[in-house]
Every structure is written in structure tokens, then in C-alpha cells.
Amino acid sequence: MTDWSNHFSQHARRAIPSAIRSLSEFPRATDSIPFGPGEPDASLFPVALMREALDAILTDETSARSALQYGPSEGDPMLRRLVAEHMNKRGVACAPDNILLTNGAQQALNLASEVFVDPDDTVLVQVPTYPGALQVFLAHGARLADVTKADAATRPALIYAMANFQNPTGISLSVEQRRELVTLAHRLDTVLVEDDPYEVLRFDGDALPSLLALDTETRSIEEAHTLYLGTFSKSVAPGLRVGWAAGPRVLIEKMGLLKQTEDLQPNSLAQAGLVRLLEHGLEPFAARVQAAYRIRRDIMAEALRQHFGNRGAWRVPQGGFFFWLTLPEHIDTAKLLEHAAKLGVTYVPGAAFTPDRSGANTLRLSFSAAAPERIAEGVRRLARAFDEYDQNG
Ligand SMILES: Cc1ncc(COP(=O)(O)O)c(C=O)c1O
Known part of the structure; x- marks a missing residue:
């Protein structure tokens, strides 16, 4: 053999x-x-709502054809708009073209690494952190270092952080700690990848601003250093494999280009189902x-x-x-x-x-x-x- x-x-x-x-x-x-x-x-x-949504889509000949056809690489325009509105509600001024729909947040994480990480580059992470992210960074040949021990003299290729109910510790960062991370990314002139899959799962306390919301408080999203990753995996279902990246257009376009080489586009039927399911919002x-x-x-x-x-x-x-x-x-x-x-x-x-x-x-x-x-x-x-x-x- x-x-x-x-x-x-x-x-x-x-x-x-x-x-x-x-x-x-x-x-x-x-x-x-x-x-x-x-x-x-x-x-x-x-399940029942998704069945109804898919049934309605597939019963109408026009929507059925479109849901089973190839679609734009960056994702369904209606779903991009819905996600942009969701981000707006969470204090991020952004437009649909600041959103890239991906095959789960995991793909967005991989695309972000493809855009920024070369072999032997340093990636700063929270320790402990999500193993799926470690897998991605190691596959790109990154050296991993603890973000709390960031060396001011070396520019990392990327900083990876979770601000809400971190996987695995469950801990959320205070607003002050969030601001420090955003400041660090600007000071080190690097990208801050904010992974936020658990955001919808807040049981108590008031929602705190995302890193991207803080980053865009005093500057436009085009000037931000934060790339936000969201997903429908925890709020709706992970098998749909629909997540997103939100950030400066130049990054969204570059990630979209790389996405074309990976899988051409997000799944048309899953996106169409989500658009219908979310008619009355994610709440x-x-x-x-x-x-x-x-x-x-x-x-x-x-x-x-x-x-x-x-x-x-x-x-x-x-x-x-x-x-x-x-x-x-x-x-x-x-x-x-x-x-x-x-x-x-x-x-x-x-x-x-x-x-x-x-x-x-x-x-x-x-x-x-x-x-x-x-x-x-x-x-x-x-x-x-x-x-x-x-x-x-
Ligand atoms: C921190 C973190 N990021 C990303 C993911 C992957 O999410 P998705 O299903 O959207 O790819 C998970 C899944 O559990 C996760 O815990």
C-alpha cells in the first residue's frame, strides 16, 4: 500500500x-x-418550524429553484441583511457588505487564519481556549502564546478571544477587559478575532458590548481591527452550518475570495430556511x-x-x-x-x-x-x- x-x-x-x-x-x-x-x-x-419553512420554500416553484441553485459566495443577500440588522441591534453600525456568511463560525475562523497567519507567525490566545481554534492555528503553522503575556515588541499575526461565556471556562470579560483587548489590537497593529457563539445564551445580568461594538464606538467599522464571528449553531441548529463574520469590507472581501476556493458559497437551502424562520427575528x-x-x-x-x-x-x-x-x-x-x-x-x-x-x-x-x-x-x-x-x- x-x-x-x-x-x-x-x-x-x-x-x-x-x-x-x-x-x-x-x-x-x-x-x-x-x-x-x-x-x-x-x-x-x-424542527416543526424548520419543516414548515422548508415546505413553504419548496412548494413555491420560484423559491424552490432559487433555494436549490448556486448563490453568491458571500451568502444570501437577505440573510446578510438580517445578520447586519442583528449586529446593528447589538451596537455595531454595519451594512450587509460588512457580513460574510460562512459554513459555521468554524469556517470563518479558518478563513481569518488564511488571511492573516503564515507559518511561524505568533497568534495570541486566551489560555485555556477552544480546541477547534487551536487546531486551525496549528494547521497554519502558528506559534501560540498567552494573550495576557503579550510581548509589546512583537506584532502577532492575530489575537483570538471570546468575551462572552468563554469556551471552556464559562467566564465573561468585564467591559474594561474588553476595552483593553481592543486597545491591544490597535497598539500591536493586528487583527482581533472575536468568537462569540454563546452570545445568545445569557441567563443573567445585562448584555455587555461586544469587542466589535467597543471598537466601533469611536471609529467606523472600516477602521476597526476587530473581526466578529457569530453563528446560528447555538440559537437555531448546528447542522445548518451557517455562521458569519462581521468586519471591515476589505477583510470580508478577502475572506470571500478565499471562501470561493474552499466551497464556492454557503448552503443555499439552509440559508433560505433561516431567512424564513427568522421572519420575526432571532429573539x-x-x-x-x-x-x-x-x-x-x-x-x-x-x-x-x-x-x-x-x-x-x-x-x-x-x-x-x-x-x-x-x-x-x-x-x-x-x-x-x-x-x-x-x-x-x-x-x-x-x-x-x-x-x-x-x-x-x-x-x-x-x-x-x-x-x-x-x-x-x-x-x-x-x-x-x-x-x-x-x-x-
Ligand atoms: C468557541 C467556539 N467557536 C466556534 C465554534 C463552532 O461553531 P460553528 O458550529 O458555528 O462552526 C464552537 C462550537 O462549539 C465554539 O465553541
């Missing part, structure tokens, strides 16, 4: 599997409770998921308090999908996972989220995919696994 690995491009050689997707398969109990995947609960997808969908996930967040917060007590440290997130637990130094959460899986609960060890695989005593718990009535039991099992591991190693 041909050994293709000798023929792979540098880019292909640099690609690594997702630390989450490739977590080894431990023997686990059949009724395992999943705190691992950061995916939405499929029972919350607006009803946001309200529905907020209510459902708030209940889960509350149950997990109470269960952690009850079953974990002072055995670890965590903060209750104001939104999003995640709790981040820091356990005593001597605990290795990759090993603890073997015990936990046998007892019927899974999570993601914290080292999956750091560029140097540090943080062995941390872990991410997602409350999005487990049924609400199973969450307390999952945390109880995790506490039991912790006790067994702590006593016996």
Missing part, C-alpha cells in the same frame, strides 16, 4: 485531530451521562434556548455545591454551556476520567484546551447535552469518582 504520508503537504502534516473529538474511548457505563460534548440538546431544535429562538439552558445551569450549580463542596474551585457562568473545575494539584483529570467513565459520567480534561497541554488538574463540564433530570446524578457520580481516585490513585 502506498505510504501517502510522505506525499502530504506541510499544511496537511501540521493538521492535528481535535483533542476533544479524539478523546480515547474508555469503557463506560451504558447509562453514561454526557458532560463532555459542548453540543446543543437536539430536542430543542425548532424567540434565543429566549427558548436561554430558558432551557438556564435550568440546566442552575441544576449543575446546585449539584456542584452539594456534591463537590470544597474539593474544587469553580465559578457559576452567567451563560453559555460550561463549568470549569479546578481540582487539587495532584489530581490528573485525564486519569480521573477513566474512573468517571466506569461510573457513568464523562467530561473533557482541561489539558485539551491549552496549547502546551498544561492544566492537568482542570476539567470542563458541559450542561448542554445531558437531560436536566440526569445532571445532579452526573455530578454525584463525578464526586464519587473523585473520591475513589483520590483515595486509591
Whole structure:
């Protein structure tokens, strides 16, 4: 058999599997409770509404033909307008041509890296951070560094940050911290990629301005250094694979050009479905998921308090999908996972989220995919696994 690995491009050689997707398969109990995947609960997808929307589109001959035809690379003009209006409501003065529709926020992240990152360039990230972003930057040959330790003398190719309910820590940045990041991007003369998939999932507290909203307070979006990434994956459904980038036109056009080489355009039918679904705005969908996930967040917060007590440290997130637990130094959460899986609960060890695989005593718990009535039991099992591991190693 041909050994293709000798023929792979540098880019292909640099690609690594997702630390989450490739977590080894431990023997686990059949009724395992999943705190691992950061995916939405499929029972919350607006199935009936989407069926109606697609049915209406496909029943009308003209809209059916258009929804099944090729479309513009930058995305459906109506959906670009809807997204621009959504951004306007969130304090960003922008027009439809400041929006690029993409195959999920993940593609926008990859396109942004293609635009800015050459091999050996530095990319500044929050530590810990989203493994899907680490995968993208490493595939482009970037050197990763902690944004809090930014070296004023070196211009990074890109800064990557989440301001709301960060994946994995669940923590949001204060307005002051947000302003500091925007100032840093201007001072270092680099692009600030703001990944904001969990924005719609705020359970308490007032919404804070996005990095792009702050960046455009005193300058036009064309002068901004922030490129905002949004998605319909958490508010509607990830299988649609529709997300967007919002930023200066020159960047949107360049990313659009690169997008043509990747997949020509976003999916026409998914975009048409979204346009119809969102006739009355995103708010009803946001309200529905907020209510459902708030209940889960509350149950997990109470269960952690009850079953974990002072055995670890965590903060209750104001939104999003995640709790981040820091356990005593001597605990290795990759090993603890073997015990936990046998007892019927899974999570993601914290080292999956750091560029140097540090943080062995941390872990991410997602409350999005487990049924609400199973969450307390999952945390109880995790506490039991912790006790067994702590006593016996
Ligand atoms: C921080 C972050 N960015 C991007 C994505 C990918 O989003 P999309 O489904 O829009 O590609 C995710 C998915 O969970 C995420 O957590």
C-alpha cells in the first residue's frame, strides 16, 4: 500500500485531530451521562418550524429553484441583511457588505487564519481556549502564546478571544477587559478575532458590548481591527452550518475570495430556511434556548455545591454551556476520567484546551447535552469518582 504520508503537504502534516473529538474511548457505563460534548440538546431544535419553512420554500416553484441553485459566495443577500440588522441591534453600525456568511463560525475562523497567519507567525490566545481554534492555528503553522503575556515588541499575526461565556471556562470579560483587548489590537497593529457563539445564551445580568461594538464606538467599522464571528449553531441548529463574520469590507472581501476556493458559497437551502424562520427575528429562538439552558445551569450549580463542596474551585457562568473545575494539584483529570467513565459520567480534561497541554488538574463540564433530570446524578457520580481516585490513585 502506498505510504501517502510522505506525499502530504506541510499544511496537511501540521493538521492535528481535535483533542476533544479524539478523546480515547474508555469503557463506560451504558447509562453514561454526557458532560463532555459542548453540543446543543437536539430536542430543542425548532424542527416543526424548520419543516414548515422548508415546505413553504419548496412548494413555491420560484423559491424552490432559487433555494436549490448556486448563490453568491458571500451568502444570501437577505440573510446578510438580517445578520447586519442583528449586529446593528447589538451596537455595531454595519451594512450587509460588512457580513460574510460562512459554513459555521468554524469556517470563518479558518478563513481569518488564511488571511492573516503564515507559518511561524505568533497568534495570541486566551489560555485555556477552544480546541477547534487551536487546531486551525496549528494547521497554519502558528506559534501560540498567552494573550495576557503579550510581548509589546512583537506584532502577532492575530489575537483570538471570546468575551462572552468563554469556551471552556464559562467566564465573561468585564467591559474594561474588553476595552483593553481592543486597545491591544490597535497598539500591536493586528487583527482581533472575536468568537462569540454563546452570545445568545445569557441567563443573567445585562448584555455587555461586544469587542466589535467597543471598537466601533469611536471609529467606523472600516477602521476597526476587530473581526466578529457569530453563528446560528447555538440559537437555531448546528447542522445548518451557517455562521458569519462581521468586519471591515476589505477583510470580508478577502475572506470571500478565499471562501470561493474552499466551497464556492454557503448552503443555499439552509440559508433560505433561516431567512424564513427568522421572519420575526432571532429573539424567540434565543429566549427558548436561554430558558432551557438556564435550568440546566442552575441544576449543575446546585449539584456542584452539594456534591463537590470544597474539593474544587469553580465559578457559576452567567451563560453559555460550561463549568470549569479546578481540582487539587495532584489530581490528573485525564486519569480521573477513566474512573468517571466506569461510573457513568464523562467530561473533557482541561489539558485539551491549552496549547502546551498544561492544566492537568482542570476539567470542563458541559450542561448542554445531558437531560436536566440526569445532571445532579452526573455530578454525584463525578464526586464519587473523585473520591475513589483520590483515595486509591
Ligand atoms: C468557541 C467556539 N467557536 C466556534 C465554534 C463552532 O461553531 P460553528 O458550529 O458555528 O462552526 C464552537 C462550537 O462549539 C465554539 O465553541
